[in-house]
Amino acid sequence: MTASQPADRTACTPAEGVRRVLLAVHTGRADIIELARSSAERLSRAGLVVRLLEDEAVDLGIEGAEVVPFGPGAAEGAEVVIVMGGDGTFLRAAELARATDAALTGVNLGKVGFLAETEPETVEETLTAIEQCEYSVEERLTLAVDVFDAAGERVGGTWALNEASVEKVERSRVLDVVLAIDGRPLTSFGCDGVLAATPTGSTAYAFSAGGPVVWPDVEAILVVPTNAHALFARPLVTSPQSVLTVGVPADGTRARVSADGRRTVEIPVGGRVDVRRSERPVRIARVQPRSFGDRLVAKFGLPVRGFRGARGHAGPGHELPRGRNVLLREDTADRPAGGGADGQA
Structure with a gap:
């Protein structure tokens, strides 16, 4: 395993001049299919070739996409494999990416989804990062x-x-x-x-x-x-x-x-x-700067303000605002006016 490395610019400018992205999609839900279609349309407008798996292509119905059978060669020549689904879909796609130099990135549309680091609300950021080749790649031990x-x-x-x-x-x-x-x-x-x-x-x-x-x-x-x-x-x-x-x-x-x-x-x-x-490791494309600790807090709804300050929070997954250092007591907005138990040193 290695530390995150910048995206390989040779992958973003391949010898044949064509950048390819493989979509691996959980086609059992209409909302995921719709997201995959809109994402494919955007990537195509940016000049990337979208590739689909044969057993998913009919349900997705994306015109102009390359269609390949599921197997070791499915991700051959692809720069990134974008996974839309839960951890099961991610593990299925890992079989394809590991056989090549393609990097994996996932949009979590399952329940917990620790493998996919991108949530649905940040899909646009992910697509922008891929289009502009502004992502890092890390290798995961297998x-x-x-x-x-x-x-x-x-x-x-x-x-x-x-x-x-x-x-x-x-x-x-x-x-x-x-x-x-x-x-x-x-x-x-x-x-x-x-x-x-x-x-x-x-x-x-x-x-x-x-x-x-x-x-x-x-x-x-x-x-x-x-x-x-x-x-x-x-x-x-x-x-x-x-x-x-x-x-x-x-x-x-x-x-x-x-x-x-x-x-x-x-x-x-x-x-x-x-x-x-x-x-042979699995290569993961990272487009979010969020730390693993922040992901633990969000996924499990961990309290990070102390049991007094956590009262009245917005619910699991909302305890840690983006960019907040939980070790620093910077947030005074939640403290009662005039001090009291919560405002004491």
């Missing part, structure tokens, strides 16, 4: 997953942007696992599964399972057991160079590894899963 059988032969693999989850197949069974880090056994326990998550994925499945929230520019791999039958089954944060191994004893319990909830690989009885940092 995971490489290898599955081995009992004899140590590799039988499959996948990758993940959020998390790779080793999980039981049968709900009525407890999955016994042996956990090792860098080839050294660490512990064993019965559980529902074990998550290996990236900092990007720390606010997803790992967060729900009790893992820590990790800033996305931190380089680390998270290990989070789910419903473990053990006293020592705390979330772990390991080096990005570490290799996590989850072994499944040959007791007949069926297990699989699920990557981002989209790709699954069956684990042979007595097999193991190795998870490590992938050599």
Whole structure:
């Protein structure tokens, strides 16, 4: 993972002289379709070629757009992939962008939406930034997953942007696992599964399972057991160079590894899963200066004024006005006249 870098000007002025943008859209809602149509019209007026996925093109009905099948080549030659939908749509689009040099940026039209940094009300800013090539690009750590059988032969693999989850197949069974880090056994326990998550994925499945929230520019791999039958089954944060191994004893319990909830690989009885940092990251286009901490405040409606000053606020997501430093007590407008408890030093 690297710090944010300015947009690659060679991508904004490609050799063939044509800038392309791939739209990846959740077509199940009329308002999202309408937003995609208006955005495509604006980008086309600015001289960019709009590309659509074949399985979404009919619902979108955008005239003059390129249409390509979903697959590794869909984002080939595209400068940016604009995602309109929730985190599920973003993860689907990440499969396309990761195979190329295209950068991802998302408009959150889902519920929480931590992966997409742009909200619907700032779509115009996002489009302007793309048109004028005024955005930065950061690389997000991804995971490489290898599955081995009992004899140590590799039988499959996948990758993940959020998390790779080793999980039981049968709900009525407890999955016994042996956990090792860098080839050294660490512990064993019965559980529902074990998550290996990236900092990007720390606010997803790992967060729900009790893992820590990790800033996305931190380089680390998270290990989070789910419903473990053990006293020592705390979330772990390991080096990005570490290799996590989850072994499944040959007791007949069926297990699989699920990557981002989209790709699954069956684990042979007595097999193991190795998870490590992938050599290929996902590139994220950032057009908003908002910090990750500000996004946490907005998404979870976190109180940042103290329990007294928070009374009467506008509701979740409105506690932190844009540009306000929450560590400075600058806002005197909310203090009662004449001091009182809230106005005391």
